Amino acid sequence: MSVENQTLARPMAPASTIRIPRELYAIPIVMAVFTLAVAVFANSFWLTAATSAVALSLSVTGLATLYGQLGLVSLCQFALVGVGGWVTLRIGHAWHPPFELSMLTGGSVAAIVGLIFGIPALRLRGLYLALVTLMLAGGFQTIIGAWGFPDGGAGFLGRADGAGRAMLPRPDIAQGSVPYFVYVSLIATLGLLISQWHKVAKPGRAWALIRKGEHVAIASGVNVLAYKAWAFALSGFLAGIAGALLAGNVGQLDGRAFTAFESLNLFALAVVGGVYNWYGAVIAGLLLRAVPALLTDLGIDGYVTIGIFGVALFQALATAPAGIAGQIAGLIERLTRRGARP
Numbered sequence: 001m002s003v004e005n006q007t008l009a010r011p012m013a014p015a016s017t018i019r020i021p022r023e024l025y026a027i028p029i030v031m032a033v034f035t036l037a038v039a040v041f042a043n044s045f046w047l048t049a050a051t052s053a054v055a056l057s058l059s060v061t062g063l064a065t066l067y068g069q070l071g072l073v074s075l076c077q078f079a080l081v082g083v084g085g086w087v088t089l090r091i092g093h094a095w096h097p098p099f100e101l102s103m104l105t106g107g108s109v110a111a112i113v114g115l116i117f118g119i120p121a122l123r124l125r126g127l128y129l130a131l132v133t134l135m136l137a138g139g140f141q142t143i144i145g146a147w148g149f150p151d152g153g154a155g156f157l158g159r160a161d162g163a164g165r166a167m168l169p170r171p172d173i174a175q176g177s178v179p180y181f182v183y184v185s186l187i188a189t190l191g192l193l194i195s196q197w198h199k200v201a202k203p204g205r206a207w208a209l210i211r212k213g214e215h216v217a218i219a220s221g222v223n224v225l226a227y228k229a230w231a232f233a234l235s236g237f238l239a240g241i242a243g244a245l246l247a248g249n250v251g252q253l254d255g256r257a258f259t260a261f262e263s264l265n266l267f268a269l270a271v272v273g274g275v276y277n278w279y280g281a282v283i284a285g286l287l288l289r290a291v292p293a294l295l296t297d298l299g300i301d302g303y304v305t306i307g308i309f310g311v312a313l314f315q316a317l318a319t320a321p322a323g324i325a326g327q328i329a330g331l332i333e334r335l336t337r338r339g340a341r342p
Contacts, residue, residue, distance in 0.1 A: 005097060006108040007064075011013055012299070020294045021196075021200045021292050022202070023196050023208075023278055024193060024196060024197065024200075026223065027189060027192050027196060027232070027278060028189055028193070030279065031188065031189040031192070031282075032189075034181055034185070034282070035181070036180065037185075038050045038075075039178050039181060039182060042222065044177060045293070045297070046290075046293065047177050047181055048176065048177065048194040048249065048250075049289045049290055049293035050181060050246075050286075050290070051177075051180065051181045051249050051281075052182050052249055052285075052289045053139050053245060053286045053288065053289035053290055054181070054185050054188045054282070054285060055184050055188065055242045055245035055246050055249065055251050055285070056196075056242055056246070056266075056285040056288055056327075057068065057188055057189075057192075057281040057282045057284065057285030057286075058188055058191045058238045058239070058241055058242040058245070058281070059077055059078070059080070059081050059238060059239040059242040059243075059266065060266065060269070060273065060280075060281040060284040060285055060288075061191060061192060061195045061238050061275050061278070061281040062077065062080075062114075062195070062234060062235030062237070062238035062239050063077045063235060063239075063266065063267060063270045064195075064270055064275035064276075064280065064281055065195060065198065065199075065231055065235050065238075065277070065316050066231055066232070066235050067267075067270065067271075067275050068212055068275030068276050068334065069199065069204060069207040069208065069211065069231065070207050070211050070228065070231055071125075071211045072127055072129060072228075072231075073126065073127075073130040073133070073267070074117070074126065074129070074130075074133045074232075074235070074266075074267070075130050075133045075134040075137055075260075075263045075264060075267055076120070076133040076134065076136045076137040076140070076233070076263055076267050077239055077263055077267065078238035078239075078258060078263040079117075079136065079140035079141070079244070079258065079260075079263060080110045080113060080114050080117070080135065080235075080236045080240060080260040081110075081239045081240070081242050081243040081246065081258070082140060082144055082149075082243060082244065082253070082255075082258040082294075083106070083109060083110045083140070083236075083239075083240060083243065084106035084107055084110040084213035084239060084240025084241060084243030084244050085106065085149065085243030085244060085246055085247040086106075086144070086149055086150065086243070086253075087102075087105055087106040087109045087110070087240070087244075088105070088150075088168070088243065088244035088247050088248075089102075089104045089107035089149055089150040089168055089247050089252065090150040091105055091106070092168045092247075093150050093152050093166055093168065094150075097117040097167075097247060098171070098172075099168075099170065099171040099172075100171065102168075102244065103187075103241060103244035103245070103248075104241075106240045106241070107237045107238070107240035107241040107244065108237065108240070108241060109235045109240060110237060110240025110241075110243065111233045111234070111236040111237035112233075112236070113182075113236060113237065114232045114233060114234060114235055114236020114237070115229055115232050115233045115302045116240050117133060117136050117144055117236070117289065118228065118229065118232030118233075118236075118306050120132045120133070121227060122228065132265075133262060134263070134264070135258040137263040138260040140258065140261050141258060141261075144255040144258055145255050147255075147258075148252070148255055149253040150253055151165040151166060151252060152165060152166030159307075159311075165252060167251030167252060168247050168248060168251050168252065169251075170183075170241070170248050170251075171183060171248070172324060180249065181246065184245050184249070185333075187245060188242065188245075188282075191238050191241060192278050193282070194238075195234070195235075195238065195278070196278050198234065203227060203230060203231075203293075206222045206223075206227045206284070207227060207231060209222050210222065210224055210227060210228065234243075236250055238339045265288065265309065266284075266288065268286050268309055268310075268312075268313045269284040269288050269309060269312075269313075270284050270318065271313060271321075271323060272287065272309070272312045272313055272316045272323055272324060273285075273286065273287060273321065273323050273324055274322055274323025274324055274325025274326045274327075276322050276323075276325070276326055277322070277323075277326060277328075278282055278325075279328075279330055280323050280324065280325030280326070283323075283324050283325055287309070287312075291305055291308065292305050299328060
């Protein structure tokens with residue numbers, strides 16, 4: 001049975017016997033262990049890379065919702081990260097509210113933009129949807145290249161004066177590198193829990209029916225339009241939160257980092273990491289930031305990652321469509337069965 005159809009095959013339990021899925025327990029435990037290990041052993045260089053990786057895992061989580069649950073290929077996810085970062089920076093520089101308010105606003109605006117970007121999905125699928133969303137990512141690249149990210153100044157469209165670019169302040173409770181990494185990990189854990197809850201609750205069952213066939217979904221009483229829009233809004237919101245956390249990590253963002261190629265790269269690594277298991281998003285985030293950081297640390301040109309990721313994507317598509325996370329899940333299942341034998 002394919003991974004994406006497991007939700008359909010899972011019997012519905014009576015309301016009195018419904019149990020919380022073990023994934024909702026595993027997410028905070030695994031993330032807490034990972035956070036503690038990085039906070040204790042990583043130096044400042046790796047701490048910055050890990051912070052970006054965990055933030056981007058939220059964006060991959062949103063992408064996994066679209067591709068893993070609905071089979072929709074969206075190649076503008078990194079542009080939505082940029083939208084969230086832009087709004088967070090602009091609000092932070094203009095009115096100086098608490099970081100959390102700027103972050104939630106950035107996520108909400110990115111959700112709206114993601115919903116607008118998802119309009120073609122109402123009629124298009126497969127290659128056509130991928131091309132349209134890639135063109136949208138290219139359009140964002142052009143706009144942000146000409147306009148730039150907010151760098152200070154008063155008002156919503158203010159620019160920095162001769163004093164130089166302003167830095168976005170981090171949250172009051174997370175000023176240092178280690179506290180901010182823990183802060184980002186906590187936000188990412190909440191995002192992963194929200195995404196996983198959607199998969200096991202009513203939206204996930206509706207998405208599984210839509211993936212099986214829209215006619216089947218409609219016959220089952222599913223509002224296809226509403227649930228597709230829901231998925232794109234959720235994906236955009238998580239991407240926007242990721243952009244806000246990236247902005248807080250370094251205090252500013254550079255438009256050169258938000259090219260259409262980065263959206264392609266993000267989708268490729270989402271497939272490599274695994275879109276059917278929650279920790280596939282974390283693996284993809286680490287690949288996206290840790291591998292280039294490792295090559296830089298070794299004095300190797302970071303562009304080598306293009307070839308590495310290309311080979312990894314080919315291997316995933318050819319032999320492991322569930323990605324690295326799926327292979328890990330399969331290994332754990334085999335070991336569990338072997339250990340349960342008398």
